Amino acid sequence: MLLSLRNVRKSYTTAEGRLEILKGIDLDLDGGESVALTGESGSGKSTLLHLVAGLDHADAGEIVSSGRSLATLDDRRRAEYRRTAVGLVFQHFNLIPSLDVGANISFHAKLAGRHDPAWERELVELLGVETLLARYPEQLSGGQQQRVAIGRTLAAKPPLVLADEPTGNLDEATGDIVLNIMLSLTKSTGAALLLVTHSTRLAQMLDRSVHLRGGRIA
Numbered sequence: 591m592l593l594s595l596r597n598v599r600k601s602y603t604t605a606e607g608r609l610e611i612l613k614g615i616d617l618d619l620d621g622g623e624s625v626a627l628t629g630e631s632g633s634g635k636s637t638l639l640h641l642v643a644g645l646d647h648a649d650a651g652e653i654v655s656s657g658r659s660l661a662t663l664d665d666r667r668r669a670e671y672r673r674t675a676v677g678l679v680f681q682h683f684n685l686i687p688s689l690d691v692g693a694n695i696s697f698h699a700k701l702a703g704r705h706d707p708a709w710e711r712e713l714v715e716l717l718g719v720e721t722l723l724a725r726y727p728e729q730l731s732g733g734q735q736q737r738v739a740i741g742r743t744l745a746a747k748p749p750l751v752l753a754d755e756p757t758g759n760l761d762e763a764t765g766d767i768v769l770n771i772m773l774s775l776t777k778s779t780g781a782a783l784l785l786v787t788h789s790t791r792l793a794q795m796l797d798r799s800v801h802l803r804g805g806r807i808a
């Protein structure tokens with residue numbers, strides 16, 4: 591099992607008191623599997639992705655990802671986990687504005703110590719961004735920016751890709767193209783994909799769907 595969550599809980603303390611968001615999540619992903627995570631707004635989808643990404647800590651339960659039990663990692667190992675074991679794609683593309691497309695694509699791979707120019711050239715071709723390499727993010731359309739963001743994530747060949755509504759900012763046709771590229775690229779690298787979407791239509795393009803409701807996976 592590449593990713594396994596057992597009885598994962600998370601609450602936030604706010605002015606209104608304690609909000610229990612995740613009340614015991616169990617979820618397993620095999621290597622290479624693509625899973626859609628659906629659920630109403632506020633149900634905790636992004637919260638769950640942040641926990642798996644190692645960006646936040648669960649209150650209780652266990653998350654094991656690529657053989658690491660996240661709660662047991664010290665800061666250095668947690669940083670290493672984030673750099674090498676997970677790749678993130680968000681709704682807002684989060685490209686680095688001061689770097690051109692080519693440098694954006696190799697940025698994470700270099701940080702992860704996995705810069706592979708041949709793989710990056712292949713990615714650039716598969717993503718159809720060959721002619722855009724010298725441009726800066728602000729000079730790209732939304733769909734182009736998202737393709738670059740996917741390239742940047744996959745250049746480092748993470749075993750697990752976490753995507754939070756990656757096509758939420760795109761029109762339907764562009765969103766479909768981007769999702770198809772992401773599915774075929776994760777399949778070709780053997781990466782597992784956990785993708786948040788509001789669209790049941792998009793969810794059906796993945797291997798499997800899980801639904802978050804009332805703090806649990808239904």
Ligand SMILES: Nc1ncnc2c1ncn2[C@@H]1O[C@H](COP(=O)(O)OP(=O)(O)OP(=O)(O)O)[C@@H](O)[C@H]1O
Binds near residue numbers: 611633635
């Ligand atoms: N840092 C925080 N402090 C307090 N409450 C938070 C925090 N982050 C999220 N929440 C609350 O936790 C709940 C779950 O938020 P989350 O962002 O995970 O939902 P979501 O399912 O991703 O929603 P959406 O589909 O709108 O993106 C919401 O009620 C939100 O207001």
Ligand SMILES: [Mg+2]
Binds near residue numbers: 635636637754
């Ligand atoms: Mg969200």
